[in-house]
Amino acid sequence: MGIINNINKAFDHRIRLGIMSILMVNEYAEFTMLKELLEATDGNLASHLKALEKEAYIVVQKQFIGRKPNTKYVATDLGRLEFKKHINALEKLINRS
Amino acid sequence: MDAKNYLDDITQIKQMMNKSSRFISLSGLSGVMAGIYALIGAFVAHYYIEQYLEKLVTNEVSRNSRPMHLEIEFKLLVIAALIMLAAIVTGVILTSIKAKKNNAKMWDASSRRLLINFAFPLITGGLFCLILIQRNYISLIAPTMLIFYGLACINASKFTIGDIKYLGVINVITGIICSQYIGYGIYFWAFGFGVMHIVYGTIMYLKYDRK
Numbered sequence: 001m002g003i004i005n006n007i008n009k010a011f012d013h014r015i016r017l018g019i020m021s022i023l024m025v026n027e028y029a030e031f032t033m034l035k036e037l038l039e040a041t042d043g044n045l046a047s048h049l050k051a052l053e054k055e056a057y058i059v060v061q062k063q064f065i066g067r068k069p070n071t072k073y074v075a076t077d078l079g080r081l082e083f084k085k086h087i088n089a090l091e092k093l094i095n096r097s
Numbered sequence: 098m099d100a101k102n103y104l105d106d107i108t109q110i111k112q113m114m115n116k117s118s119r120f121i122s123l124s125g126l127s128g129v130m131a132g133i134y135a136l137i138g139a140f141v142a143h144y145y146i147e148q149y150l151e152k153l154v155t156n157e158v159s160r161n162s163r164p165m166h167l168e169i170e171f172k173l174l175v176i177a178a179l180i181m182l183a184a185i186v187t188g189v190i191l192t193s194i195k196a197k198k199n200n201a202k203m204w205d206a207s208s209r210r211l212l213i214n215f216a217f218p219l220i221t222g223g224l225f226c227l228i229l230i231q232r233n234y235i236s237l238i239a240p241t242m243l244i245f246y247g248l249a250c251i252n253a254s255k256f257t258i259g260d261i262k263y264l265g266v267i268n269v270i271t272g273i274i275c276s277q278y279i280g281y282g283i284y285f286w287a288f289g290f291g292v293m294h295i296v297y298g299t300i301m302y303l304k305y306d307r308k
Contacts, residue, residue, distance in 0.1 A: 014109060017106055020110075021109070021111075022117040024114060025117060025118040026117055087107070090106055090107055091107065093103050094103050
């Protein structure tokens with residue numbers, strides 16, 4: 001059952017899957033953009049972002065535009081690699097059944 | 098978890114990747130309308146050009162009459178500007194309606210990116226056409242417009258539904274062929290901007306809008 005090992009628990013949630021999908025095809029994403037796309041609440045989204053950050057799959061870039069705080073999220077190389085593995089594992093599981 | 102759940106995951110991944118990177122609310126109908134405006138414009142322009150040529154032949158104006166040349170150039174520029182304006186206004190209105198229906202924002206990161214990538218080759222082409230007028234290479238204006246517009250479409254295709262790439266490729270090819278048939282520019286122009294827009298818009302409308 002080799003492939004099962006590649007199913008990554010860290011991605012095992014709709015919101016986290018969504019965050020990683022968005023960050024795979026975009027240079028970065030702002031908090032508000034993620035919120036709109038994933039239709040999540042602030043708290044819910046923040047906790048999932050924190051979890052991915054803890055795994056070092058994404059990094060946070062905080063800065064100020066004028067006086068407004070602006071938070072950007074970027075996928076790390078590790079995050080991209082792990083997410084690709086995860087997708088491959090999902091596809092294999094689907095094809096097998 | 099069974100296979101069905103994994104399949105849902107993959108669907109969700111694809112959907113998010115598309116939704117976050119491509120602006121999908123471009124209205125097909127606005128393509129059709131742009132084509133119709135272009136055909137009307139080409140028709141009017143054709144009429145003015147014929148009139149102008151007739152006056153040249155019957156020697157009503159001399160070949161060296163500068164004001165006369167300027168007048169036709171000015172008329173054609175105004176027609177081109179009016180077509181563009183009408184197409185943009187219609188496009189913005191129809192696209193905002195479609196975006197509302199899709200529950201998407203008209204002005205977000207994806208539409209901004211689409212617009213920038215579309216506008217860059219287009220504005221370059223527009224400026225280059227003005228340079229051609231300045232240098233009196235009038236015969237190359239129609240092919241140049243077609244080629245740059247085609248390149249703009251190809252460039253934009255990475256940021257919206259991909260079909261616009263084919264419109265771009267066809268317009269580039271039309272532009273290249275057009276450059277070899279000097280004097281028939283207006284017909285190629287009407288084909289590329291008029292007919293092909295209507296075909297593209299109709300396909301888009303049938304494929305994506307009509308749900």
